[in-house]
Amino acid sequence: MVTTTNSYEKELAFQADRRKASIELIKIVSDLWYENAIELVLFRNQLIDQSVSKVMTLYKYAGDFVNKPMSIFESVDIAQAIKNMNLPPAKIDIGKLTYEYHMNENHLFDTTSFVIDKLRHAKNSNAIEPKDVVLYGFGRIGRVLARELMQNTGMGSQLRLRAVVIRGEIDKEALLKRASLLEHDSVHGMFHGTVAIDEQKKALIINGTSVFFISATSPEAMDYTAYGIEKALLIDNTGAYRDKKSLNKHLKAKGIEKVLLTAPGKDIPNIIYGVNQKQYPLDKHSIFSAASCTTNAIAPILKVVEESLGIKKGHLQSIHAYTNDQNLVDNMHHKYRRGRAAAINMVITETGAGSAISKAIPALKGRLTSNAIRVPVPNGSLAIIHLELQKKTTLNTINTILKKYALEGDLVEQIKYSLNNELVSSDIIGASAPAIYDSSATIVSSDGKNITLYIWYDNEYGYSHQVMRLAKHIAKVRRYTYY
Structure with missing residues (x-):
């Protein structure tokens, strides 16, 4: 005793x-x-x-x-x-x-x-000059970006959120509603900071710092220098402009130097940070795309497998949370099936992630097919990747390979290695890595030639952190890192 x-x-x-x-x-x-x-x-x-x-x-x-x-x-x-x-x-x-x-x-x-x-x-390490940031849009991704930019401002030595562009009149009610949306989130919880409005300045005071809210007329007509904003990086999260011609309108506005799209883009560099950002010299391009959340989830994993074992062919199945693009109840929609009530249906739809991978990893062009199923959860998604390999492997080998890349190298920010046997979609909400490798769920065929990998991702939070990593790269404010 x-x-x-x-x-x-x-x-x-x-x-x-x-x-x-x-x-x-x-x-x-x-x-x-x-x-x-x-x-x-x-x-x-x-x-x-x-x-x-x-x-x-x-x-x-x-x-x-x-x-x-x-x-x-x-x-x-x-x-x-x-x-x-x-x-x-x-x-x-x-x-x-x-x-x-x-x-x-x-x-x-x-x-x-x-x-x-x-x-x-x-x-x-080289000295860095802080970069002004303008958020063009204030939807799901825009608000997560605003939260993270303001919570990680610190001394303001990297990205500085200066303004948000929205539609409509900016009066007291509009500011109050935006403040409330920033403070309260049904998925990500309360904002860990302070938010107040300044009606006269037409701004939100976030953690004591002014962020102007500007009403959009047309992208090219905006004058951001009137707000003291110079040589800014504009992050377009509206989804309204997705090609080089339309996004180029932002560059005609006063005060904007670079543009980053938070969706797959046409005729512009589509970059998955950690995978292919070195392919595009920053001084030769002014408009960039952060691709899609699903592409950011699968590209790091596919890069590892291709470099380590080789990929003959494969299929990507995305089990994706429903999004604001879908209907709350059955109604008209320009795409098949997406018009059905999102919260009570599994909905088969398409994803461009399979073909988009070839832009980041050219060796995989034509080797992957893909589709998606939207499911009744508001956030937290899963990519199931079936691959036929060029080299045989075992369960222990593939897990060891992925664990090594999660521990050291160029993809440590992108790949998180999960040991949790009880992992479910709600557990990965708030994960900053775009790809959470579920080591307990991996399947390898008896002959070692085929594998099935399960990759979880927070399609809002994890993707937004990839956007921020790319934004820091474009703005040339990446600090010395030791990973």
């Missing part, structure tokens, strides 16, 4: 120490972000503004992910060492650093020396 009691007391003491360390880590994370524009993440999971319980949960996931104990005490020492280095703006994965430090069995360096060695190139 005494032994059991002592063991329990030790467990309590250890958990108390871990929670204290979490509090210390949260303090350092906040100081680095708001004082130095340095963002610490834990295997791409955000640490800014997180609770102690959330931090501890993230550390459990991190330990499961790398199959090694992840010490928050070591992370605190590493975070403090980063703070003492006086680095320029950066994004640093403290999970990767902690893992690498733990794996350094000889411990040739103390914590400070280890961090200095690993981040020695950070001080050589």
Whole structure:
């Protein structure tokens, strides 16, 4: 009995120490972000503004992910060492650093020396100039982008949301309604910040910063310089303009330098960030497309499989949440089946993701077919990819390959490796990675030539983060990163 009691007391003491360390880590994370524009993440999971319980949960996931104990005490020492280095703006994965430090069995360096060695190139990174951003439209994607841009403004050293363009008169009621839509979301919950209106300025005051709301007449007639906006990146999330000719109207407006479309585009670069952004020199293009949410979900996975095992042919089945394009109740619609009530029907429809993949990965041109089923959930989608491979594989091999790419390399922001045997669509809401690989669901045929992969994606939040990654790339405000 005494032994059991002592063991329990030790467990309590250890958990108390871990929670204290979490509090210390949260303090350092906040100081680095708001004082130095340095963002610490834990295997791409955000640490800014997180609770102690959330931090501890993230550390459990991190330990499961790398199959090694992840010490928050070591992370605190590493975070403090980063703070003492006086680095320029950066994004640093403290999970990767902690893992690498733990794996350094000889411990040739103390914590400070280890961090200095690993981040020695950070001080050589180029200075960045903040970029003004205009959101053209304020729908589902527009509002998620607004939330994330404002919550991650920090010192304003990267993207600065300056204005939102909408239709109709901008009076007190219009501002109040937009403020309410930004604050309250049935899928993503409450906005973690403050929102007020300034009727005289025709602006929302978000986290104390003014964001002008401008009524649209025609894209080319807009004058953003009247609001102090210069050389801005305009993100068109209306879906009304989807080709080079119509999107070029934005460039005729005063104050706009680049345009980014949040939908597949025609006659313009369609970019899945992490996969093909290097194919398009930024100085040669002024209009870009972030492609579709489904394409962003499958492209990173297909790139990995093509490079590692080779793909003969395959089929993509998208199980997609219903969207505002569908009808709430049965009514007329210009596309077949989409006129049927979205919340009570599974609806077979088309997706261009299969053919769009060839724009990002030319080697797969003509090898993939695709279709989609819209299902009665408001958000959270699933791509099922059936592939015939050029090289044989096993379940362990394919999972090991995907896990490696999720841990290191150019696709760590795009691929999240899930170990959860109970994963369902609501679990991936709020995931910033566009592709969540369900390792527990993967199927490999007995001959090793055919595989079925299950890729979850938050078609709003995860896609919006891809848009932001691409926006930072286009605006040339990408910080030094250590992933």
